[in-house]
Amino acid sequence: MQHPAFEEVTIHHHTADDKAFRKKVIRTTLILSVITVIELGLGLLLYALQLPDDLRRLLIKGVIIILSLAKAFYIVSIFMHLGDEIRNMIMTIVVPLMLFIWFILAFILDGNSYKNLRNKFDQHFKESTSEHPPVDKNKTHEIKPGGKE
Amino acid sequence: MSTQATVHQTKWWSGGKSPFNLEYGKLMMWYFLMSDAFTFGAFLISYGSIRFSQNFWPDPNVVFNAFPGMGHANLPLAFVSVMTFILIISSVTMVLAVHAGHKQDKAGVIKWMFWTIVGGLAFLGCQAWEWHHLITGEHAVLVKDATGGAYIDMVGQTMGGNPWGKLVHDNTAVLNALNDTATSKHTLISLAHEFPTDQAKGLSHEALEKMNNSQLAGMVDTARAHIREKGPIAFGGYFYGITGFHGFHVFSGVIINLVMLIMTQKNVFHNKGHYLMIEKAGLYWHFVDLVWVFVFLCFYLI
Known part of the structure; x- marks a missing residue:
């Protein structure tokens, strides 16, 4: 069917069937809600466990990030109908977004490197901001050896 | 099927x-949203970069634990999950408005656009409450002064100060700070209310008012008192900057949706024969929801 206003555009009613549309919307809403609830559960788990900054903590956070990306996929692909567009058009949106891979890695690693350098060369920074600084001499805090973590 | 597909493919470029x-407007909306994604991405990545450069960062479960009408109850992430669901639901009503537009169903468009606007306003209201609560909240913070001494101050979450630093475990340091002359009477009374010693438990506000500072310092149970150091200052700037920028998007989305609602009411789209503008406004609105997924992730969850 030609578009009434733009004759070079054909309308593709991806949602012509009312019943199928309703099902799709309900399904997507449920998926988004369930993922959000799981995310909240994991966020509260992080709070409840009070893990030290170790691999387990990183793992839970990694799962939360992946779940968020899944939510983003459903919003863009179903709600914004990007999944129903022509492949070439999808690529003009998705390919530039690949820049984020470099963008995130470069800046996060840079921040991390800055922290490591400061901890190595700026003892005051290390002692005043670390979670358990060697506070009082008369307290039974074990003093961690300075330098490497 | 395969031959059909090839014919279909070449036909677009002939x-x-x-x-x-x-159509042009919708394509350009997509490219605008892509550029906006980079703007938000840059903000969030900058925040991540600063966060990775710090040894300590506040736990979001500690910062965001309030709920309207629940007083001081510790309810981590409860309010922000309400905000998240409001945005998800308003995204769904927007999908329904666009669908009604496809079917030239004016009444349906009006109905669903109305609910989308309500959702947007509800979200903005929630954000206003959250900001207000964070800014005006009073949290006891151990502040070190230039001479090496320390006093206790009541601090809210602002651009220039962050009360969510490390918990002070050193009771002697807390006791010394309570007796420091720079610690105000207001601070001492609040602390005596919140963390009273057995002796202070029965005392009225008036009785506390009558005491002098050193007497009041004795009324605070230093072992139970939750007193923190100052946290990283950057937290406030990033939190208010990014959630504010997102809130501004929600606000402009509400305005756009309102204009669309009025135009639908005035038969503008009906006379044009298509409701493509609703689709474009819809793309923008879904994008606002999409950005919230990442703001929610970066500030509240991890």
Whole structure:
């Protein structure tokens, strides 16, 4: 069917069937809600466990990030109908977004490197901001050896 | 089927057709949203970069634990999950408005656009409450002064100060700070209310008012008192900057949706014969929801 206003555009009613549309919307809403609830559960788990900054903590956070990306996929692909567009058009949106891979890695690693350098060369920074600084001499805090973590 | 697919493929590029089969405005909305994604991405990545450069960062479960009408109850993430669901639901009503537009169903468009606007306003209201609560909240913070001494101050979450630093475990340091002359009477009374010693438990506000500072310092149970150091200052700037920028998007989305609602009411789209503007406004609105997924992730969850 030609578009009434733009004759070079054909309308593709991806949602012509009312019943199928309703099902799709309900399904997507449920998926988004369930993922959000799981995310909240994991966020509260992080709070409840009070893990030290170790691999387990990183793992839970990694799962939360992946779940968020899944939510983003459903919003863009179903709600914004990007999944129903022509492949070439999808690529003009998705390919530039690949820049984020470099963008995130470069800046996060840079921040991390800055922290490591400061901890190595700026003892005051290390002692005043670390979670358990060697506070009082008369307290039974074990003093961690300075330098490497 | 396969031959059909090839014919279909070449037909887009042989002239007389839009190769992406999209009208100009919608395509440009997509490219605008892509650029906006980079703007938000840059903000969030900058925040991540600063956060990775710090040894300590406040736990979001500690910062965001309040709920309207629940007083001081510790309810981590409860309010922000309400905000998240409001945005998800308003995204769904927007999908329904766009669908009604496809069917030239004016009444349906009006109904669903109305609920989308309500959702947007509800979200903005929630954000206003959250900001207000964070800014005006009073949290006891151990502040070190230039001479090496320390006093206790009541601090809210602002651009220039962050009360969510490390918990002070050193009771002697807390006791010394309570007796420091720089610690105000207001601070001492609040602390005596919140963390009273057995002796102070029965005392009225008036009785506390009558005491002098050193007497009041004795009324605070230093072992139970939750007193923190100052946290990283950057937290406030990033939190208010990014959630504010997102809130501004929600606000402009509400305005756009309102304009669309009025135009629908005035039969503008009906007379044009299509409701493509609703689709474009819809794309923007879904994008606002999409950005919230990442703001929610970066500030509240991890």
